[in-house]
Amino acid sequence: MKILAIDTSNQVLGVALLDDENIIGEFVTNLKKNHSVRLMPAVDRLMKEANMAPEQLNKIVVAKGPGSYTGVRIGMATAKSLAWALNIPIVGVSSLEVLAFQGRLFSSYICPFFDARRGLIFTGLYKWENGEMSLKLDEQNILMEEWLEQLAAKQEKVLILSPDIDMYKETILRMMGDLAIIPEKPFHIAKPSHLALAGLNREADNTHNLSPNYLRLAEAEANWLKMQKENKNG
Amino acid sequence: MKNDNYIVGIETSCDETAVAIVKNGTEIISNVVASQIESHKRFGGVVPEIASRHHVEQMTIVLEEAFEQAAIEWEAIDAVAVTEGPGLVGALLIGVNAAKALAFAKQKPLVGVHHIAGHIYANRFEQEFEFPLLALVVSGGHTELVLMKEHGHFEVIGETRDDAAGEAYDKVARMLNLPYPGGPHIDRLAGTGEESIKFPRAWLEEESFDFSFSGLKSSVINTIHNAKQRGEELKNEDIAASFQASVVEVLTEKTYKAAKQYGVKKVIVAGGVAANQGLRTALQKKFSEIAIPLLIPPLNLCTDNAAMIAGAGTIAYQQGKRSGWDLNANPSLVLG
Ligand SMILES: [Zn+2]
Numbered sequence: 200m201k202i203l204a205i206d207t208s209n210q211v212l213g214v215a216l217l218d219d220e221n222i223i224g225e226f227v228t229n230l231k232k233n234h235s236v237r238l239m240p241a242v243d244r245l246m247k248e249a250n251m252a253p254e255q256l257n258k259i260v261v262a263k264g265p266g267s268y269t270g271v272r273i274g275m276a277t278a279k280s281l282a283w284a285l286n287i288p289i290v291g292v293s294s295l296e297v298l299a300f301q302g303r304l305f306s307s308y309i310c311p312f313f314d315a316r317r318g319l320i321f322t323g324l325y326k327w328e329n330g331e332m333s334l335k336l337d338e339q340n341i342l343m344e345e346w347l348e349q350l351a352a353k354q355e356k357v358l359i360l361s362p363d364i365d366m367y368k369e370t371i372l373r374m375m376g377d378l379a380i381i382p383e384k385p386f387h388i389a390k391p392s393h394l395a396l397a398g399l400n401r402e403a404d405n406t407h408n409l410s411p412n413y414l415r416l417a418e419a420e421a422n423w424l425k426m427q428k429e430n431k432n433g
Numbered sequence: 434m435k436n437d438n439y440i441v442g443i444e445t446s447c448d449e450t451a452v453a454i455v456k457n458g459t460e461i462i463s464n465v466v467a468s469q470i471e472s473h474k475r476f477g478g479v480v481p482e483i484a485s486r487h488h489v490e491q492m493t494i495v496l497e498e499a500f501e502q503a504a505i506e507w508e509a510i511d512a513v514a515v516t517e518g519p520g521l522v523g524a525l526l527i528g529v530n531a532a533k534a535l536a537f538a539k540q541k542p543l544v545g546v547h548h549i550a551g552h553i554y555a556n557r558f559e560q561e562f563e564f565p566l567l568a569l570v571v572s573g574g575h576t577e578l579v580l581m582k583e584h585g586h587f588e589v590i591g592e593t594r595d596d597a598a599g600e601a602y603d604k605v606a607r608m609l610n611l612p613y614p615g616g617p618h619i620d621r622l623a624g625t626g627e628e629s630i631k632f633p634r635a636w637l638e639e640e641s642f643d644f645s646f647s648g649l650k651s652s653v654i655n656t657i658h659n660a661k662q663r664g665e666e667l668k669n670e671d672i673a674a675s676f677q678a679s680v681v682e683v684l685t686e687k688t689y690k691a692a693k694q695y696g697v698k699k700v701i702v703a704g705g706v707a708a709n710q711g712l713r714t715a716l717q718k719k720f721s722e723i724a725i726p727l728l729i730p731p732l733n734l735c736t737d738n739a740a741m742i743a744g745a746g747t748i749a750y751q752q753g754k755r756s757g758w759d760l761n762a763n764p765s766l767v768l769g
């Protein structure tokens with residue numbers, strides 16, 4: 200089964216082509232550049248290098264967020280339209296789960312996160328168990344300090360993974376001490392081949408219904424809901 | 434040999450997710466528009482982030498409906514055309530990336546289209562163009578006079594220096610506490626009111642075909658404010674009628690003058706404000722005086738849709754224009 204995996208949910212642009220578990224090719228950059236401009240040329244190039252035509256694809260796997268709203272949507276719009284046009288299944292995988300795969304060989308907790316501004320992060324807690332990446336604490340949009348308190352309370356080692364690790368390293372070490380394991384930089388970058396692997400045997404999503412995993416309401420909507428509530432109470 | 438051209442059009446520049454299939458740039462095979470007006474109403478205007486969220490959720494649904502209605506196979510499709518700008522960048526991105534994915538999946542040519550070129554080409558579904566042609570483009574984001582000497586060739590001879598006509602409508606509507614979108618409400622009120630207030634007309638320089646609506650907008654604000662201070666009661670109908678009279682007179686006169694000066698063979702009106710009854714009536718009256726035919730599209734083709742993008746895309750395709758896989762959304766794309 201030929202799988203095309205697409206991840207533009209954060210700064211990393213990742214495209215991978217796999218035949219079942221075998222990587223045919225993988226393209227990863229970690230640049231502050233425009234995903235909209237670079238995604239389709241990357242897919243085109245990878246397919247050409249592999250001498251493959253689009254209709255040979257059997258499945259699309261896409262990173263559905265959390266991350267940059269715009270980035271997530273660029274990947275989603277592309278992946279959904281490809282799946283619809285080619286009439287092949289699509290699977291959406293959490294961008295946090297994809298990053299957690301970088302800790303696949305770690306035996307304790309794995310905590311992937313992305314910066315969500317103003318001290319907030321998008322995160323979740325994972326552990327590799329029974330042959331899959333299983334979620335131990337729900338994905339959420341939470342203050343880093345609040346999250347770290349919960350992790351520290353577990354009194355177990357946690358592997359911390361994030362492309363934004365530099366921003367929070369001090370805070371993490373201050374609050375978790377030896378319980379936090381922070382590896383070298385290349386481990387903090389999600390790989391599209393892992394995304395493909397995560398989606399390989401997963402049941403397909405409904406192409407029309409698959410939508411981004413924002414983990415947060417649009418600001419205007421959040422404000423509107425707050426106002427409704429205040430009006431009701433006051 | 435195949436002589437007909439079938440083009441898929443995709444439009445997501447604002448709050449409408451739209452897909453259409455058009456034959457030869459003149460015949461609409463299918464034209465599906467998913468409007469988001471209901472979900473933006475509570476915010477009193479289009480919220481870009483929410484528009485983008487809706488687009489990504491609606492895109493494949495609208496695509497499927499457009500193909501089902503057209504009952505056409507991909508083999509018959511010549512190209513995929515998409516609005517690349519101007520518009521809301523996050524919204525445009527959904528259409529552009531969906532279009533690239535479709536064109537790539539089916540290995541079809543990709544053609545980026547200017548949104549205003551689309552509005553102009555909506556008229557070609559009614560009547561074939563004759564050149565030189567003058568287009569008055571009026572919408573929430575645009576007020577322009579565009580001269581066309583041939584297909585696919587656009588020369589902006591006049592444009593707004595501040596607010597678009599549609600923007601002025603929305604702002605005045607908000608002052609009168611009318612629901613969003615306010616344009617149609619002002620048009621309706623104006624129909625029953627009287628031009629009792631003489632608002633200014635921004636003619637600008639003698640030779641200029643440019644527009645300006647910010648002075649008019651301020652004048653409306655001041656008039657309402659002053660009346661309130663004096664404890665006078667102004668009828669909303671009369672404010673609407675007086676405001677609309679100023680907008681319509683300037684638009685009509687400038688279009689008329691440009692049509693005569695450039696010796697055009699046809700005048701067309703395009704954009705959402707072309708649905709305005711006051712404007713339609715005034716233009717029809719003015720142009721009935723001279724021998725230049727005036728064409729105003731039916732209401733459903735005035736507002737944003739994808740048939741118009743496929744229409745403009747057909748000409749671009751036939752003229753050999755192609756976009757690469759690196760096509761991007763361009764929120765401030767220039768017409769021409
Ligand atoms: Zn428009």
